[in-house]
Amino acid sequence: MGNNQSIYFDNRDAVVKDSKRMEQIKMSSKPILTIGIPTYNGSKTIRNMLDILLPQCDSRVEVFVSDNCSTDSTPEIIRQYQKTYTNVTYSKNETNIGTDRNIIKCFERAAGDFVWLLSDDDIAIEGSIKEILDLIKQHQDLGLIYLTTVHFRGKYTGAKNCQVRKPIAEKNICTTDKNTFMYYAGKDWGFMSSFICNSRKYREIDNPMQYAGTLWLQSYIHTLCAMGDSTLIGIVSKPCVGAGIYVNTANFDSAQVNGVAYKKLLDFMVSDVGFDKKQLEDLYCWRMCLLGRHDVLKEKASGQHKLNKKLLFECMWKYPKAWVTLFPFYLVPDWLCIDAMKLYRKHRGIKGEITINRPNDSGNERYGG
Secondary structure, three states: OHHHHHHHHHHHHHHHHHHHHHHHHHHHHOOOEEEEEEEOOOOOOHHHHHHHHHHHOOOOEEEEEEEOOOOOOHHHHHHHHHOOOOOEEEEEOOOOOOHHHHHHHHHHHOOOOEEEEOOOOOEEOOOHHHHHHHHHHHOOOOOEEEEEEEEEEOOOOOHHHOEEOOOOOOOOEEEOOHHHHHHHHHHHOOOHHHEEEEHHHHHOOOOHHHHOOOOOHHHHHHHHHOOOOOOOEEEEEEEEEEEEEOOOEOOOOHHHHHHHHHHHHHHHHHHHHOOOHHHHHHHHHHHHHHHHHHHHHHHHHHOOOOOOHHHHHHHHOOOHHHHHHOHHHHHOOHHHHHHHHHHHHHHHOOOOOOOEOOOOOOOOOOOOO
């Protein structure tokens, strides 16, 4: 009896040790970073993006493609890459569940400690994955990370050929100061591909789907991942994201998305999370003047109108800067915009007609998620 009891405990200890060993193996194989790619009919751009992204990824990185029921060749393209890259997981929704639910799906399915949502037409610049993983290794408790973003027109041809929008941090930054963070990240606030979330901070959010329909779901999530006076937030100073700039007109009303909905987002950031009101007011004015005049001129040149100019005026009339850098463009003749756009496209070597960007999408792919 005594011998049997001794044998039992010996076996139990062995089982416990084996379980611990298996858990260690499981933890060691757990990815540090999940790159979630929510896509819909992205066949024209996703191949170029994956050609640059995937060679940078090792076992520490999981790539999850959530296909929102594409009707183009996106499924075949992804399956081709899966033959070479074992860390690529692909899931196609049986029906189009909407942009917001597809984004949430990427967060919920992520196995990594951090989640980076990357649009199918943006670029993870060469060397960016190493920069990101190095920062995470040094600061594993970061709640939110901003990735320095540069811009390209047409096809991406390298970071050196991209446009830089200042200010850019001279070195990596880890801080609890939201003002410092937004000084560098503000110009890209709202741009999905520019930010990485801590998975633990995401799981602490009470019902993320409550922010669906705000047109800025991903940015509410980013905001909440930065919540707390002691939450560490970081910046990767080296350019990591290449974002495409499109001459095509938007497929949504910019006054509603960038004016009304974006202002509600900024107000939430101030009231609920403690971001600086004056800093965000200045950001809103700068952003709306920039995007507003671009939208006005592109619509005049294309003859395709989505922008509610009256609503844009209601959003911006109280900002003196708008009377100088935005509203005067309301008066520019259409013919002048058409001629100017032709000269611009000729100079840039852009061919084809000006069309609505992604006309079959949900209406907020670029700025609303």
